[in-house]
Amino acid sequence: MRSFSNSSQTQRESIAALTLGALGVVYGDIGTSPLYTMKEIFSPHTGVPLDVEHIIGVVSVIFWGLMTVVTLKYVTLILRADNRGEGGIMALTALASKAAGSTYLRRMSLLLIGVLGAALFYGDSVITPAISVLSAVEGLEVVSPHFKPYVLPISIGILIALFAMQRYGTSVVGKLFGPIIVLWFSSLAIFGILQIQQQPAILAALNPIRAVQFLWQQGAHLFIVMGAVVLAFTGAEALYADMGHFGKRPIRLAWTGLVLPALALNYMGQGALLMRDANAIANPFFQLFPDLLLLPAVILATIATVIASQAVISGAYSMTKQAIQLGLLPRMLVHFTSAKEIGQIYIPTVNWILLIGVLLTVIGFGSSSAMAGAYGIAVTVTMFITTLLTFFVVRHGWNYPLTVALGATGLFMTLDTLLVISCSFKIIEGGWFPLVLGALIFTIMATWRRGRELLIQHIQQDDPELLPFITALSEDNMHRAARTAIYAVANPATVPQALMHNLKHNQVLHERNLILTVVFHDVPWIAENERIQVEPLVPCFWKVKVNYGFKDEPNLPRALEQCEQHGLQINLFETSYFLSREIVVPTKGTGMAHWRELLFALMSRNSRSVADFFHLPNNSVIELGTRVQI
Structure with a gap:
């Protein structure tokens, strides 16, 4: 009995440690979305009136979007599609291609679709650090308008330091990620609750009918609005991409136990604040905090965005290593930064290319609001590709009937299509940027793979x-x-x-x-x-x-x-x-x-x-x- 009890206790401790780690790595990106989402939804170009009905409607759409896109799609369905315990677009592509059968055209088509998703991930790896860090540092403007000229230089300095430290690995800093993100999500929840207490009418957003009514009332304007709402879901892909590091159960526990409640409470808290004070729309997130806590909140937000950026950067390294070994990219120098964790790697070429891309993005766009137009299109196309590949896994890998496969993925496919179309309206405003980056990476991957095929063919002939x-x-x-x-x-x-x-x-x-x-x-x-x-x-x-x-x-x-x-x-x-x-x-x-x-x-x-x-x-x-x- 004692050995069984000790084994159970050890297992519980392991699950707890993995759950804490998942909070730090997996949820950093989606956890920093409240910094800019509400501000962008009610920005002048979306045309959404800042009144009680529309505020409740927007918060309801965000809440039920999180329930649908993240809880139902990723946590419930996509996490089941593991490739021997591993997740991510490359693992899913391999799984779907294998499940699709021996038809060369189908396998090659799925491979190209997966490569496109991987290429777009690099675009996300450039934009996420830029918009996250910049939106956090912009909180200094709320502390004092005198800080405005320093926002851009401080952001650039933080980003350069972040990329310069990559060579040392994340093993030491990684131990701090979990506790800091727990503090971050706790702050989101607490200061959201304080606002909800002052304006409990915002709780009407929990009614899904309010979300449906809001979307129905938008008419053709729906696509413009959803192009901003999608910012609340960015980072959802990390749940699947990092499954191999933490496992399904810790990721699910972290989402249902802390992340989802904290995000829901914070978005409702921002909605409650805007219902009381429409002027808070200039930066509703930082307006949640009292003046004495504003500066600590900015510091905490900056640290949280650095953690979110770290997760995306590490993901780019892992993606590159997988692409090299699948024959999609040329061999590069890979440093293993930990003697214990094989997943902790550093690829200098990728690191410095990403840094150049991030700095050009920050300088070129200048603010998180200007960058919001570029953010979303790469994420939504990747989400669509993930759902499409999952269909082939459900249909051919798990051998479910066609009706079941369509039923399991049809709703998500429809929603992903809506989000892609919505974000496509932002192409002129900056959405072209990640698409161009993705197209360049796709061209490089496709050229390398085809070139290797031709090379081997010529060698075989001679x-x-x-x-x-x-x-x-x-x-x-x-x-x-x-x-x-x-x-x-x-x-x-x-x-x-x-x-x-x-x-x-x-x-x-x-x-x-x-x-x-x-x-x-x-x-x-x-x-x-x-x-x-x-x-x-x-x-x-x-x-x-x-x-x-x-x-x-x-x-x-x-x-x-x-x-x-x-x-x-x-x-x-x-x-x-x-x-x-x-x-x-x-x-x-x-x-x-x-x-x-x-x-x-x-x-x-x-x-x-x-x-x-x-x-x-x-x-x-x-x-x-x-x-x-x-």
Whole structure:
């Protein structure tokens, strides 16, 4: 009994710790939406009158939107669509593509849709830190109008410091995220309640009929209004994206236990304040606080927005690592910033590109209100793509009837379509910005994937078949070097270019020759007992296949230690790794457009070394270059 009790207590403590962590990482983005949402909904360009009926209607739409978009769609449905415990647009794309069957066109279409969602995520990764930090620092204007000239410089300074500290990892700061966000959500709830007590009529917003009436009364103006209301739902994707870090239960507990009540109370509190004082619309969030607490509230809000930004930035690193291993981006330098947490990584290239994008956004737009037009379109399109991919998972992965699949996703698809159309009206006001960013990233991903396909096709055309070639070699009496040669190849059916170069120039063959292929699968993790496969070919030759998931850390020397379990003994200290480095030569004609071939060649030249990517020892690597026309 005692051991069972201790086990239960340990499990409860683990759930509590994960729930606290989920509060800090998962809900930072959606938790800072109250900073600017109400102000934007009642801004002059939306045309929503600032009277009691419309205030109650707006708050009702926000509340029931949170219940529908977040509680029903993400917490109830989407969190069920896990890829071996992992979530996020890349994991869902892999799951949907696999569930869709063997039809190449359908699988490729779903892959392209998922890549578009991933590309738009990068646009969100630029806008979220910019609008969040800027909206928090703008609270200084409420403290004193004299602070207005300093808002932009302070915001830029905070953002530069945030990105500069990424190289040190988030393990230390991460421990503070949960408690600070608990304080943040507690403040949202408490100061919301204080306003509700003074104007309890706002509780009418809990009636869903008020939301329906408000939306019906808007007519064609509905799309303009919903384009602002959607700001309350930004950050919902993080619930699914970070599922692998915390698990479903802690994310659900955090939402129902604290986040949803706090957000609902704060939005109702802002509504109650506006019902009493219409002048508070200049910044209704910070007007909730008494004068003595204004400055502490600004500081707390700034810290909360930094945490929200950190979550999005970390998400961009994880997304990039997954995209690299799925063959959608060139290899980049990845630093693992924690010896305990494999998910804590830092990618310098992504970090500095994001910083440049964020700074240009802050300087270009100048205020959170100007930026609100750009915020939302990328989020809503990603939400739509998530629902679409979920349909294929429900229909083909879970094998539910078509009527059930449509019933489970139809309402959300309709709502997502409404939100996308609503945000499309803001394209001229700034919505073009994340779309352009997304289009650039999509072009890069699609070009890299297509370029790799063309490269492999050309290699297959030029290289002879492997088995007849090595069969003839095994009967040859040429000198054998008393070492192991490992030839890393993309296509194990043809002779490695490095092997042919070695025979031609050095006229030597090794005693043990491994034709090595690394395969990244569309699952997040591969079990250690499934990591490696060994197949004897002819005397002195073996085919070795190493399997990784898109979240695994590829380390070939560590994986090759398992060869002994398959009857192949290798002394890694007497091993040479022969790598073929293809130098891409763009040519006009078939293949891709010439400008895409030039882009692919540029990315190929600047991609990270294969040796570094797979953690090969520098003193054992021999790279042989090959010029390949595509």
